[in-house]
Amino acid sequence: MAVQSRGSWRRLRRLLLLLLLAGSAASPAEEGGGRREAGGGEHGEEAARSHHDSSYGTFASEFYDLRYLSEEGYPFPTAPPVDPFAKIRVDDCGKTKGCFRYGKPGCNADTCDYFLSYRRIGADVEFELSADTDGWVAVGFSSDKKMGGDDVMACVHDDNGRVRIQHFYNVGQWAKEIQRNPARDEEGVFENNRVTCRFKRPVYVPREETIVDLHLSWYYLFAWGPAIQGSITRHDIDSPPVSEHVVSIYKYEDIFMPSAAYQTFSSPFCLLLIVALTFYLLMGTP
Numbered sequence: 001m002a003v004q005s006r007g008s009w010r011r012l013r014r015l016l017l018l019l020l021l022a023g024s025a026a027s028p029a030e031e032g033g034g035r036r037e038a039g040g041g042e043h044g045e046e047a048a049r050s051h052h053d054s055s056y057g058t059f060a061s062e063f064y065d066l067r068y069l070s071e072e073g074y075p076f077p078t079a080p081p082v083d084p085f086a087k088i089r090v091d092d093c094g095k096t097k098g099c100f101r102y103g104k105p106g107c108n109a110d111t112c113d114y115f116l117s118y119r120r121i122g123a124d125v126e127f128e129l130s131a132d133t134d135g136w137v138a139v140g141f142s143s144d145k146k147m148g149g150d151d152v153m154a155c156v157h158d159d160n161g162r163v164r165i166q167h168f169y170n171v172g173q174w175a176k177e178i179q180r181n182p183a184r185d186e187e188g189v190f191e192n193n194r195v196t197c198r199f200k201r202p203v204y205v206p207r208e209e210t211i212v213d214l215h216l217s218w219y220y221l222f223a224w225g226p227a228i229q230g231s232i233t234r235h236d237i238d239s240p241p242v243s244e245h246v247v248s249i250y251k252y253e254d255i256f257m258p259s260a261a262y263q264t265f266s267s268p269f270c271l272l273l274i275v276a277l278t279f280y281l282l283m284g285t286p
Helices: 002-025 041-068 268-283
Strands: 098-103 114-121 124-131 136-142 151-157 163-171 174-177 184-191 194-202 219-225 254-258
Touching (some): 163 194
Antiparallel strands (some): 124 194, 151 163
């Protein structure tokens, strides 16, 4: 048995040696049809290597041309860069979405002191917010017109230049950040000293104190202000604007609210004062 095993092992070694010799004899240059001259030595090997490299380069070049060039010889057009934030459309206000504008009469999403829009998309509500600030812009959903016990969504500009959508709950006059954030499909940008954002949140949510169901009607609280290292601080004006009535996501309106600078001559008291002064000047002093 030992003699037979040694004989089998010798035959296996011879077979492996023959296979190795046959493999080394069939070089890439010979397979390509080229022949080495007898006694060529190093010159023959260099020629074969040069032929192999040249063939590979030609193949790679042709593959690149076919893969990446069009029939005219120009690179195939690449997809245009994606706009990081689609411009907010205001011509849809009151038609396919509801809008609130606060500021100068006739202002839009780029020029109002504060702008908000909302529209239903399936089981979600999409919100767009924009304000003249380098810090944050927010909307609160309240059962009354006062700050306290409100569900708040805020878009915050941080020190890295990003705009993040955060969820807060108003505890009295203090906004407490809530880790559970119902926002999704979040977008935000800081341009021209404005914070602008877009996000969605579900219409219906599991019952919880800090998150309201948007299928119900709520007063909307509008606020914006500075931020320090990505943390919100007190809003810019002492009495931020509030919707005059509860807002329903099933009703689209385009509501304008003049800022304080444009309210001076619109209040009944000021109008009455102007009439009295005019009458006094026309009639003269007694």
